[in-house]
Amino acid sequence: MAIVKAERTPDRRPPVSEATVLGWLRKNLFSSVSNTLLTFVMLYIIYLTVGGAFKWGVLDATFIADNRRECYDNSLTGACWAGVIHWLNNIFYGRYPRTEIWRINLGGVLLALWMAPLWISRVKGKFLVGVSVVVFYPFLAGYLFSGGEKGLFMQIMVASALVAFAVNMANMLAGLFSRQGLGTFALRVLGQDKATGKTQRNVLLVLIAIAFGAAFFWQMSWTIQSVVWTKWGGLFLTLVISGIGIALSLPGGILLALGRRSKLPIVRVLSTGFIEIFRSVPLITVLFMATTMFPLFMPEGFVLNKLVQVIIAVVLFNACYMAETVRAGLQAIPKEQFEGAHTIGLGYWGTMGLIIMPQALKHMIPNIVGSFIGLLKDTTLVSIIGLFDLLGMLRSISKDVPWMGLHKEPLIFGAILFFIMCSSMSKYSRHLEVKLSAGRKR
Amino acid sequence: MMSETQDLGHVASAISNEVMIEINQMNKWFGQFHVLKDINLTVRKGERIVICGPSGSGKSTLIRCINALEEHQEGDIIVDGIRLGKNLKNLDHIRTEVGMVFQTFNLFPHLTILENLTLGPIWVRKKSKAEAVETAMKYLERVKIPEQADKYPGQLSGGQQQRVAIARSLCMNPKIMLFDEPTSALDPEMIKEVLDVMVDLASTGMTMIVVTHEMGFAKTIADEVIFMDAGEIVEKNAPNAFFEHPEHERTKLFLSQIL
Numbered sequence: 011m012a013i014v015k016a017e018r019t020p021d022r023r024p025p026v027s028e029a030t031v032l033g034w035l036r037k038n039l040f041s042s043v044s045n046t047l048l049t050f051v052m053l054y055i056i057y058l059t060v061g062g063a064f065k066w067g068v069l070d071a072t073f074i075a076d077n078r079r080e081c082y083d084n085s086l087t088g089a090c091w092a093g094v095i096h097w098l099n100n101i102f103y104g105r106y107p108r109t110e111i112w113r114i115n116l117g118g119v120l121l122a123l124w125m126a127p128l129w130i131s132r133v134k135g136k137f138l139v140g141v142s143v144v145v146f147y148p149f150l151a152g153y154l155f156s157g158g159e160k161g162l163f164m165q166i167m168v169a170s171a172l173v174a175f176a177v178n179m180a181n182m183l184a185g186l187f188s189r190q191g192l193g194t195f196a197l198r199v200l201g202q203d204k205a206t207g208k209t210q211r212n213v214l215l216v217l218i219a220i221a222f223g224a225a226f227f228w229q230m231s232w233t234i235q236s237v238v239w240t241k242w243g244g245l246f247l248t249l250v251i252s253g254i255g256i257a258l259s260l261p262g263g264i265l266l267a268l269g270r271r272s273k274l275p276i277v278r279v280l281s282t283g284f285i286e287i288f289r290s291v292p293l294i295t296v297l298f299m300a301t302t303m304f305p306l307f308m309p310e311g312f313v314l315n316k317l318v319q320v321i322i323a324v325v326l327f328n329a330c331y332m333a334e335t336v337r338a339g340l341q342a343i344p345k346e347q348f349e350g351a352h353t354i355g356l357g358y359w360g361t362m363g364l365i366i367m368p369q370a371l372k373h374m375i376p377n378i379v380g381s382f383i384g385l386l387k388d389t390t391l392v393s394i395i396g397l398f399d400l401l402g403m404l405r406s407i408s409k410d411v412p413w414m415g416l417h418k419e420p421l422i423f424g425a426i427l428f429f430i431m432c433s434s435m436s437k438y439s440r441h442l443e444v445k446l447s448a449g450r451k452r
Numbered sequence: 453m454m455s456e457t458q459d460l461g462h463v464a465s466a467i468s469n470e471v472m473i474e475i476n477q478m479n480k481w482f483g484q485f486h487v488l489k490d491i492n493l494t495v496r497k498g499e500r501i502v503i504c505g506p507s508g509s510g511k512s513t514l515i516r517c518i519n520a521l522e523e524h525q526e527g528d529i530i531v532d533g534i535r536l537g538k539n540l541k542n543l544d545h546i547r548t549e550v551g552m553v554f555q556t557f558n559l560f561p562h563l564t565i566l567e568n569l570t571l572g573p574i575w576v577r578k579k580s581k582a583e584a585v586e587t588a589m590k591y592l593e594r595v596k597i598p599e600q601a602d603k604y605p606g607q608l609s610g611g612q613q614q615r616v617a618i619a620r621s622l623c624m625n626p627k628i629m630l631f632d633e634p635t636s637a638l639d640p641e642m643i644k645e646v647l648d649v650m651v652d653l654a655s656t657g658m659t660m661i662v663v664t665h666e667m668g669f670a671k672t673i674a675d676e677v678i679f680m681d682a683g684e685i686v687e688k689n690a691p692n693a694f695f696e697h698p699e700h701e702r703t704k705l706f707l708s709q710i711l
Contacts (some may be wrong), residue, residue: 168520207580349521350558353573354624355548364571369562 022382067422077412094423101403101423104243110157110235114246117151124178133185137190139178146171155250158236160229169226187358218332241316243398245427251317251399252386255324259385260378262325263332268362270337281333288330294391296323301395320392328385335377339370379439383432400424414418461693463673466657470497472628473518473661480510480517480525487513488524489683495628500660502670502691505680506706507572511663514680515630518661519550533628548576551621555633559605559614565592565616566601573623584623591619595649615649622653629653631662665710671695681704 024032039049070088072081073095081090094101103111124143127133150171153164160168181192188195194212197203201215242250269281288296300323301316308314343366351361371378393402404420407413473495480488487510495501503511514570516522517529520536520543529536531546560568569588573579579587592598595615597608605613614634621629635643647669654660654673664670670677670691677694679687679702687694687703700702 014636302471332587346554346556348557349552349554350560351556352521352547353519353550353552355544355621356572357544360575369560372562406639 055401073166075289078414078416089422090413090416090417091423092410093407093416094419097407097410097420101420102245102325104398105241105248106243106246107235107237107241110237113154113157113237117154120150120154120171120175121264123253124175127182130182130185130444132181132189134190137179140180142174142178144261146174148254148257150175154234155242156237156239157234159233165226165229168229169222172225172229173221176217176225199447227291230396239315242317244403245400247392247397248386248389249399251321251324251389254321255328255389256382258325259332259381262329263336264367266329266333267336269335270333271340285330285333288327289334293324293327293388297391297395298325299323316395317397320395320397321359324389324392325384326380328388331381331384332378335374335381336370338377339374339436340366342373343369355394375439375443379435384434386431386435387428400427414431461653462671463654464499465654465673465675466498467675468497468604471495472497472532472659474528474530475518475531476530478517478524478529480513480522480524480526487683491527491685493685494663495659498647498657499673500654500673501662501678501681502659502676503661503663503672504567504665504667504670504706505686508540508542509680510683511630511680515552515609515632515661518628518630519547519552521552522691530660537670548572548624549626550628550630552630553614553617553621553632553634555636557605557617557637559613559620561605561615564602564604565597565608568605569620569623570617572620578618586635587617587623587625591622592616594652595619595620596645596701609642612640613643614642614646618649618653624697627657628661631664631698633663633665635664635666647657667695667710681706 011202038273040046065086067089070085071091072084072088073079075084075092076091076096077090078090078093081088081092099108099111103114121143124139124147127139128136146167149164149167151367152344153168182197184192185191192212194203195215197213200213202210265284266281269277270285272278272281297320300319304319305314347365347369348361351365356364359372389399390401392399393405398406401424404424405417406419408415408417423428459479473493475491475493478488478491479486491514493501503514504514505511508642513522517524518531525534532549534543534546536546559565560571566585566588567685568582569591570581573584573587574581576694576695577584589601590596591592592601595618597612597615600612600616601606605616608616615705618629618634634650635646638646645665646668650660650669651672660673662670662673674691676688677691678685679694679698687700689699694703695707698707
């Protein structure tokens with residue numbers, strides 16, 4: 011018997027249990043008597059908890075009231091959201107002057123616009139966009155949020171940031187409408203697209219210089235009112251601390267990880283020591299050190315504002331965790347990749363920046379985003395050392411006379427805010443994973 | 453295993469008198485283990501050398517020393533007039549002049565085929581992107597897979613990946629090409645497509661050192677076959693003489709095992 015099957019077998023449909031809703035239900039929820047029983051018990055528990063929460067939080071809740079007394083008069087068994095609503099501005103912006111809140115909103119809108127090109131596939135030069143956000147946005151936002159007189163340095167940075175923002179937006183439009191980078195587009199408009207590379211570069215430099223001059227003179231004509239950092243608070247402060255923390259801890263972590271794997275013994279020992287010391291201390295200790303001990307080591311009269319100290323502490327602390335995450339990613343890259351990079355003549359930084367890091371970071375996205383989420387949640391610790399971040403603001407509601415003792419509702423509201431922020435980060439990380447791994451699938 | 457490429461007959465070589473690689477009394481240790489012993493080898497421009505030998509005989513280590521992926525401890529290696537040593541600038545220079553193809557391809561999985569090929573020319577040779585793409589496409593044509601340019605390495609078969617790896621090295625316009633068992637990780641049906649590319653490369657007069665067990669291929673292109681065993685060059689001869697009348701006992705034994 012030589013030939014087992016002469017013709018190809020056609021595909022058949024799978025059995026019912028695999029393909030239908032009914033099949034799925036039977037297989038997963040009602041496969042046996044005990045399983046069926048368990049399903050009903052669980053359904054009952056879900057009904058009790060979700061139903062109860064819904065009744066308390068929505069059906070019996072009070073949304074409009076002037077104080078806690080009125081809430082109770084309205085309903086004894088429901089939530090008193092009126093307190094949260096009354097405090098909403100403080101929860102979001104802290105004690106930032108009401109008339110200046112537009113600055114915070116503008117800062118948020120600018121950031122969103124600045125980052126928008128990163129998600130539009132037609133736009134060119136995404137790497138530069140990313141770099142410009144990290145390098146220039148902080149100065150613009152910093153001035154927007156704190157205001158006051160601009161020193162020369164600040165004037166230059168604000169003007170540069172404005173130029174960077176304008177170039178970025180123009181580049182986005184050029185990408186959207188002509189699928190070209192701004193440089194190519196501008197050269198075409200000016201009729202210089204056939205010129206030599208050197209002429210083209212000079213033309214672009216002149217354009218940027220003109221833009222910078224214009225931005226510089228324009229920004230000289232206005233100043234905005236100064237707002238002391240102690241007035242910053244609420245969700246805004248949480249986002250400032252965690253935003254800077256996220257933006258700086260990743261590059262810091264990368265440098266520390268490279269340092270720890272360096273062939274140079276001094277760099278290696280210093281990096282390792284730094285990482286191990288910060289990792290073996292709780293964040294709250296680092297925060298206390300930064301705000302109470304650190305000024306003692308500084309020369310007399312040297313006052314660094316507390317917010318800056320806190321941010322530095324958060325960045326250093328998280329950079330050390332990030333370093334270990336990145337190092338784990340680096341270790342997963344096989345030696346062959348280094349050799350491949352060496353054979354095409356790449357040096358250390360080329361190998362790391364173009365070959366190794368992109369792969370290592372890609373592997374580590376879930377862990378990196380996990381660290382970011384941890385960082386965001388950890389920033390609530392700053393309320394212990396007297397900053398009124400989101401948590402601090404929520405807790406101070408219960409000390410406000412009209413809302414005395416109102417703990418539950420603000421904290422639940424805070425939990426919902428954190429849930430939204432954290433789960434959208436992890437959602438986005440999963441999206442990134444799928445997008446970036448597209449090329450590896452066969 | 454004999455490959456079909458032997459049917460092509462010997463590819464004519466154009467050896468000049470210019471010395472590309474010179475190795476004098478070179479020794480290398482891995483810790484206590486003496487991997488390479490008193491290696492002497494001269495490779496002239498356009499010369500094609502095949503190295504064979506049992507596993508662990510040091511043949512891979514030898515060619516890895518030539519582009520400084522491994523450090524040697526004693527003796528001299530002079531590549532294209534430059535003495536290999538601790539000087540990092542020299543190392544980077546050597547690596548751009550010496551292309552290398554590995555058993556495991558070592559393509560960059562996060563980059564497309566085209567990006568794999570243009571990375572070196574753009575970042576190391578400082579060529580413009582347009583120029584780099586043009587060169588890359590030229591070599592992709594040459595290894596007969598231009599249509600794969602926008603795919604990722606993971607989407608290609610082993611044979612295609614290895615051909616990309618060869619093209620990637622060629623994009624750097626190297627003076628010497630080293631092959632470290634380029635077909636050992638491939639399915640039999642893919643070996644031929646890679647060997648064909650290498651035979652084609654040989655016919656352009658490239659200086660090549662190939663570590664391989666493909667004896668048919670060795671007969672086709674080699675000007676000289678070297679047999680290594682236990683870290684030493686045991687026998688060295690023109691391919692016909694090497695295969696027909698091996699002199700050393702160890703060579704005879706080895707050939708009887710693989711042929």
